[in-house]
Amino acid sequence: MPAAVSTFVGRDAELAQLAGALVRHRIVTIVGPGGMGKTRLATEACARLADRFPGGVLRSELAQVSPRAEIGDEVAGALGFPSLEALLVGLGDAPALLLLDNCEHVLAAARRLGARVLDASPRLRLLATSREPLALDGEQVLVLGPLALPQSSDPRDLESASATRLFEDRARGAGASLDASPAELAARAELCRRLDGVPLAIELAAARARSLTSVEILALLGRRFDLLARREPVGLARHRSLRAAIDTSYELLDAGEQRFFRALGVLGGPFSAALAHAVAAPEGADALATVDLLARLVDRSLVVAEAAGGATRYRLLDSLRDYAAERARDAGEWDADADRFVRAMLAEADAIVATGSVRWTSELLARVLAHFDAIAAAIERAIEVDADAARALRLLLPLWAATHQGRASEVAAAGERVLARWPAG
Ligand SMILES: Nc1ncnc2c1ncn2[C@@H]1O[C@H](COP(=O)(O)OP(=O)(O)OP(=O)(O)O)[C@@H](O)[C@H]1O
Ligand SMILES: [Mg+2]
Known part of the structure; x- marks a missing residue:
């Protein structure tokens, strides 16, 4: 296996987790967005765990393999065997580790190959890296998150x-x-x-x-x-x-998924499936179809899903959101998407204000805080696409309630931007 030349940083917990998973499971897949460090983590783990595998550690790099039904012979060839059959014989029954690196564009073929080698070599362990799980029987998915960020600028x-x-x-x-x-x-x-x-x-x-x-x-x-x-x-x-x-992930989506992903670029902050449905689903689509689309984008590591307080919140990494927004602008869809987003958040803002005018409760404050980032993002979109200040000002109203929750400067900044855009407003 080629040794890395640059220094390896952090990932102690992930390496320990991976080492443990490879004891308990025969197939482990490291999944995460492009550039998150899946390949680097996998190769580091292979180097550190080599002693455990007297049958050898083999790495097959699939990034350059072109998509097709069967990749067994090509993978075997790159590993120095004349055919897949010869590789299976060569693996024998000593404990060995096979790394299938960068599988996302040849998922089905990698799945078939994985099943075949696991079946033929009972003591073989398979480690895969992919932006999307292989969906292989017994697969253990390890979702790779960001590198640790500093808590302060100390x-x-x-x-x-x-x-x-x-x-x-x-x-x-x-x-x-x-x-x-x-x-x-x-x-x-x-x-x-x-x-x-x-x-x-x-x-x-x-x-x-x-x-x-x-x-x-x-x-x-x-x-x-x-x-x-x-x-x-x-x-x-x-x-x-x-x-x-990001292009390589985007190009693996079908046209419907691409359109949906582009529209998500207009959202700011975490969002619910209901908001994604209101803003990004085709007119008249079923709400369950949106849940399915979100699940497909989560599988492909383009959307992060987090359960909080019994509800799932979704979000896009900043780079993915900027990418989706750029694509939406290029496709001429941005203004219409922004308008749908502003309308959805206006409904929320108006409802908060109407309820609050009858009775202000701690639940209502929680609702303001939960929607704060989305409403603030909707104000930005309104500033961009609206001809007058009416909708931006209506969106600002419920945010005043959050000024006592440490968000005063954000509320003030949003207000200033509205006034700067429409000085007479
Ligand atoms: N822990 C780390 N320490 C040092 N460098 C790292 C680390 N993780 C990733 N890198 C570097 O970041 C870059 C991207 O990492 P890597 O190729 O592993 O990403 P990936 O998740 O496999 O991406 P892709 O989805 O495109 O295959 C590489 O140059 C790699 O060396
Ligand atoms: Mg990789």
């Missing part, structure tokens, strides 16, 4: 959080001399947060650190897809830019 926090450590390591490696002023440290912490703790995005940002300060990189993040791209063609094509990394 230098010790930046030193101990793996996201900022990766940034600093790669920036220094590129010849940057990092400045440790408070503004720079704060910008670096915020940069890693805005990049969702995704290692690929952090590495691409760090590649800019030789000619830009962290404050400057952060200021340019509104154009993240132009900023986060390598000029020299090294490594996997899909890792040369943040856009390319």
Whole structure:
């Protein structure tokens, strides 16, 4: 297996979890969005666990394999065997570990191959990485999340959080001399947060650190897809830019899923299935169809689902949301999507105000806080697409209730933006 040349950062808990899962299960799949570090974690685990597998550790890299029904012979060939049959004989019955790396574009073929090798070699363990689970019998899915982010911009926090450590390591490696002023440290912490703790995005940002300060990189993040791209063609094509990394996932969606995903780009903050339905579903669609679409995007690691207080909340990583929004604008759908979103949040805002005018309760305050980010995002959309201030002002009304909940500055900022857009309003 080729050894990694760059330093490996963090992931102690994930490595321990993976080591344990490979004791208990025959097939483990590391799943997560593009660039989250699935391949790097898997190869690191293979290197560390090699002693456990006297039959050998084999890695098959599938990123370059073109989609087709059977990939067994090609995989065997790359591993130095004349055919899949020869590979199965070669694996024998000594404990061995086979890594099928980057499976998402050949899922069905990888599933068949996996089932075949597990069946033929009773002591073989299979480790796969994929943006989507293989859906193989007995598969244990390990969902890989972001690198740890710093809690504050204290230098010790930046030193101990793996996201900022990766940034600093790669920036220094590129010849940057990092400045440790408070503004720079704060910008670096915020940069890693805005990049969702995704290692690929952090590495691409760090590649800019030789000619830009962290404050400057952060200021340019509104154009993240132009900023986060390598000029020299090294490594996997899909890792040369943040856009390319997401393109490969987007292109695996069917047309209906792509349209739905684009429309989700208009939402701000976490959202419910009901809101996704109101904003992103085709006219007249069944609510259950929206739940299915969300489930498919969760499977493909494009949407995160989190259960909280008995309800599922969905969200998009910032980069994925910006990508979806960019695609929606290119497709000429943005204004209509923004209008649907504003209307959905207006219904919520009006209902809160109407209920509150009768009696103000702690439940109502909780409702304001739960919808705060979405209403604030709807105000931004109204500022962008509306001809007058009417809807933006109506959206602002319920937010006043949150000014005593530590959100006064956000409410004030939203109000100022509305007044700046419509000075006479
Ligand atoms: N823990 C880590 N320490 C250091 N570098 C990392 C770490 N995790 C990921 N990286 C780096 O981030 C980049 C992306 O990681 P990786 O290729 O593992 O992502 P991936 O999840 O497999 O992406 P894809 O879905 O496109 O296959 C690589 O350059 C990798 O070396
Ligand atoms: Mg990978």
